[in-house]
Amino acid sequence: MTAPLHETSAGEATATVDGAPDAPGTPDAPGTTAKAIEGRSPWKIAWTRLKRDKLALAGAFVVGFLVLVAIFAPVIVSLLGHPPDEFHEDQIDPLFGTPIGSWGGASSDFLFGVEPVNGRDVFSRIVYGARISLLVAFLAAVFAVALGTVLGIIAGYFGGWIDAALSRVMDVMLAFPQLLFTIALVSVLPNQFLGLDGSGVRIAALVLVIGFFGWPYVGRIVRGQTLSLRNREYVEAAQSLGAGRFYILRRELLPNLIAPITVYATLMIPTNILTEAALSFLGAGVKPPTASWGQMLSTAITTYEADPLFMVIPGLAIFITVLAFNLFGDGVRDALDPKGSR
Numbered sequence: 001m002t003a004p005l006h007e008t009s010a011g012e013a014t015a016t017v018d019g020a021p022d023a024p025g026t027p028d029a030p031g032t033t034a035k036a037i038e039g040r041s042p043w044k045i046a047w048t049r050l051k052r053d054k055l056a057l058a059g060a061f062v063v064g065f066l067v068l069v070a071i072f073a074p075v076i077v078s079l080l081g082h083p084p085d086e087f088h089e090d091q092i093d094p095l096f097g098t099p100i101g102s103w104g105g106a107s108s109d110f111l112f113g114v115e116p117v118n119g120r121d122v123f124s125r126i127v128y129g130a131r132i133s134l135l136v137a138f139l140a141a142v143f144a145v146a147l148g149t150v151l152g153i154i155a156g157y158f159g160g161w162i163d164a165a166l167s168r169v170m171d172v173m174l175a176f177p178q179l180l181f182t183i184a185l186v187s188v189l190p191n192q193f194l195g196l197d198g199s200g201v202r203i204a205a206l207v208l209v210i211g212f213f214g215w216p217y218v219g220r221i222v223r224g225q226t227l228s229l230r231n232r233e234y235v236e237a238a239q240s241l242g243a244g245r246f247y248i249l250r251r252e253l254l255p256n257l258i259a260p261i262t263v264y265a266t267l268m269i270p271t272n273i274l275t276e277a278a279l280s281f282l283g284a285g286v287k288p289p290t291a292s293w294g295q296m297l298s299t300a301i302t303t304y305e306a307d308p309l310f311m312v313i314p315g316l317a318i319f320i321t322v323l324a325f326n327l328f329g330d331g332v333r334d335a336l337d338p339k340g341s342r
Contacts, residue, residue, distance in 0.1 A: 046259075049335040056331020062324035070130045080111060081124035085289045088119035096306065104309035112313050115296075116303040122310065125291035126317055132285075132292050133321065136206050137272035143211030145265050148218025153249055153257065155219070156226025167223070170216040178213040178275075183284040185209060199290040206285065210275055214268060221264055225257055259336040266329035270322040277318050293318050 050056055069076060077084065091105050091114045092098070099105030104113030104122065112122035155166040186205050229235065230253070238248050279285045280294030288295065293314040300311035 046332075046335040050331055053331040053334065055327050056335075059324040059327030059329075059331065062320065063328055066130055066321055066324070067134065069127055070134045073127045073131055076127055077121075077124045081127070082110070082121040084121065084124040084128045084291050086120065088114055088121070091119040092117065098303070098306045104307050104313075106309070113307075113309055115299070116307050116310060122296075122313055125296060126293070126313060128291040129293045129296065129314070129317070130321075132203070132280075132290065133273050133276055133318075136203060136210065136276045137269045139207040140210035140214060140272045141265050141268045143207060144214035144268065145218050145261060147211070148215035149222050149254075149257070149261055151215070152219035152222025153226050153253060156223040157230050157245070157249055157253065163223070166219070170219050173213060173216040176213065178209075179278070181213075182206070182209045182279060183282060186279070186284040199286040202286045206276060206279065210272055214272070217268070218261070218264055221260055222257055225260055226253055229253055229256055263329065263333040263336055266325065266332050270325035270329070273318065273322055273325070 082088070088110075091100055091110065093100050097117045099114045099116060099119070101107065105119075106113040110121055110123065112126060114120060115122060115125070151166055155163045182205075186202060186209075189201055189205055191201065235248060235252050238252050243252075276285060277292075277294035277297070280292040281298045283298070285294055286292050296314040297311060297318075300307075300314070304311040
């Protein structure tokens, strides 16, 4: 049966069949809606996966909350606590040197109680301690990722003696006793150095030392990824078009390394937090009276029997922070995994 002809506005005849699908390029029938096919970038796919991971989102929420606490520490302390270095001897039992009252002297004025002997506000010192832990962890991670990425991509792409030399340097750095070296270095630092003084010198030293000993881990990952990418078709195409080596490194290889670098950076931060806490616990971290979670744990050793809460609170702060970063890092790793389900 011949389909009826209908004239168009241009005077041309078109054939339509009842029940047949519209031809390409023709408007949809009245009352129907066309569902457009939308492409998804790798980052959009990763974000979709990450949104499904409730544990990762919970970790991200806690991380964001801790960052805000560290940034607005003075405001929070002015509203809910007392200056972190202010002594409150009236809150301490003069005979035993322990906080008056139960739960370490916790009350509406001192939310987490007070420190034994001197009566400093534990809540305020926990809030300010978050600044030290997060600052050292973030800056050390940035330093390690930047240095490891540059040296790793150079080693993987150029190969030959450059790769051999950088690989041996990485092996030596990985075998070096980081903790002992850091303690020895920080112990001989002067009180003033490069315009910094007191705890500023210690913070700068911790960032440089932790970051310097962390770059080989990033470097090995970036080197391995670069070795698998340097012979891909798009790299060979750029070479055949006359692109220089550093252009290929910057425009062809580096964008494809962002995902593994991001994953490792998120997993490196909690390790740096634990390292800073351990160094402060051993006396190689920031100088008193600057608040630090590891330093609070070290002080609590002598008083934990009379005031166990003073040890529990900084320990929980470290535990929750590291757990949140690990959950978020695991979620980011799963979201950026190209073999994951879409």
